[in-house]
Amino acid sequence: MTNDKLLSQSINFLRFPLIIGILYVHFYLAKTGLSIHGVKYGADAPAWFFYLNVFCSGILSAVSVPMFFWFSGLLFFYKTEFCLEAYKKKLRRRVRTLLVPYILWNLIAILWTAKIFVPGLSSLFSNADGVKLNLTIWGFINCFYDNSRGLFLAPEVNLVNPAIPINGPLWYIRDLMVLVLISPVLYWLIKKLRVWLLLVMAVFYLFIHLPGYANQFMAPALFFSWGAYYSINKVDVIERFRKVWFAPLVFILVSIVDLATYGTSVSLLMGGLEPFIGIVSLMVIASYLLEKGKVKVNDTLANSSFFIFALHTMIIFELAKVLFLVLHLPDSPYALLGLYLTVPFITAFVCIGLYLFLKRFMPTLCSWLTGGR
Numbered sequence: 399m400t401n402d403k404l405l406s407q408s409i410n411f412l413r414f415p416l417i418i419g420i421l422y423v424h425f426y427l428a429k430t431g432l433s434i435h436g437v438k439y440g441a442d443a444p445a446w447f448f449y450l451n452v453f454c455s456g457i458l459s460a461v462s463v464p465m466f467f468w469f470s471g472l473l474f475f476y477k478t479e480f481c482l483e484a485y486k487k488k489l490r491r492r493v494r495t496l497l498v499p500y501i502l503w504n505l506i507a508i509l510w511t512a513k514i515f516v517p518g519l520s521s522l523f524s525n526a527d528g529v530k531l532n533l534t535i536w537g538f539i540n541c542f543y544d545n546s547r548g549l550f551l552a553p554e555v556n557l558v559n560p561a562i563p564i565n566g567p568l569w570y571i572r573d574l575m576v577l578v579l580i581s582p583v584l585y586w587l588i589k590k591l592r593v594w595l596l597l598v599m600a601v602f603y604l605f606i607h608l609p610g611y612a613n614q615f616m617a618p619a620l621f622f623s624w625g626a627y628y629s630i631n632k633v634d635v636i637e638r639f640r641k642v643w644f645a646p647l648v649f650i651l652v653s654i655v656d657l658a659t660y661g662t663s664v665s666l667l668m669g670g671l672e673p674f675i676g677i678v679s680l681m682v683i684a685s686y687l688l689e690k691g692k693v694k695v696n697d698t699l700a701n702s703s704f705f706i707f708a709l710h711t712m713i714i715f716e717l718a719k720v721l722f723l724v725l726h727l728p729d730s731p732y733a734l735l736g737l738y739l740t741v742p743f744i745t746a747f748v749c750i751g752l753y754l755f756l757k758r759f760m761p762t763l764c765s766w767l768t769g770g771r
Contacts, residue, residue, distance in 0.1 A: 401636040407695050408684040409469055414699035417706050419462035421742035424711055426455040434719050440734045447731045457653050461676030464621040468677050470574055471625030480585050492578050495769035500571045503708040504542050507565035510712045511550050561611055566711055573618040584623055588630050604670045639681050646679040704771050706749040714745045
C-alpha cells in the first residue's frame, strides 16, 4: 500500500472514532447531570465518576475537533497547485459541502428547539427552564452565529465562549468556512514563513489569551494551518510520523499528568499539548493497524460521520432520559456510569440508522444534509 493511499485510509478510518469522541465531549454527565421533570440526577456524583468524565470527555476526546481541522487543512491543499482558479473551484465546492449543510442543520435545530414551547413538553427536554422567545430578525440571524442572542434566550449565557450557532457543534463548520475564505492568505504565510508561522500561532494558542472571537479562532487556525503545512510543502505525513512512533506513549504520560494536576496551570498546559501529541499518536496507530491488515475502513461509519456530528446534540440527552425512565434506573453513580459509557454509542447508531434510511428512501435530501458526503 502506498503512503498516499495509507494516508487517505487512515483519515477515513479515524472519522468515526473521532466523532464518538465528540459525542463524549458533549455528554459530560459529571458537569451537566441529567435533568428530568425538574429533577437533576447525578448532581452529587462521587469523585471517581467526575475524574472518569474528565479523562474521557475532557482529555481523550479533546483531540477530536483539532484533528478534524488538521484533516481539513491537509486535504484542502493536498496535491493541489494553489492558484486563483483552484481557489475559485474550491470555494464553489465548499458552498455545497459546507454552507448548505450549515444552513439546513441550523434551521433544523431552530425547529427542534421550538418544541420546548409546546404545552406539556417543556419539562421533558434539556435546558427548557427559563428560556424566553426573542422573535426578531436579528434573533433569527444570530441563530447562525451567536445563539446567546438568538431566538431562544436562556437564563444563563456562557460568557467565556458565547459565539456558537444554535446547532452548537456547527461552530466547527462556521470557522472552517472562514478558514477556506482566508486560505490564500494562509497559503502565502505558510510558503513564506514555513514552520515559524506554526510556532508563533502555537505560542498564542498555548500562552496568550486574545480578546473575543480571535481567541476562539486561534485553535482552528493553528490546526488547519498545521495540516496545510504538510500538503503545501509536499511532506509525506506517513513517513514523517513514523519517526515519532513513540508518540502514543508520550500522550499517555501527558494525559496522566493532566489528570493528576487537574484544575492547575500544569493541567492547562498539558491540555494544550494533548491535541498535538494526540493527532500524531492517532495517525501512527491508524496507519500501523491499516498497513498490517489489523483493521479496515468501514465505509458506512466513515460516510455517516458528518450526519452524526450534525444531529447528535439534539437527541443525545433525550435518549439518555428515555433509557433512564424506561429502565427505571436508580439515582446512583453506577446507573449514571452505565448511561455515560453507552449513550454516546447508542446515539451514534440511532443517527446511522436515520442516515441509512434517508440515503435509501430520500437520497436527495440526504445528499443536501451531508454536503454530498
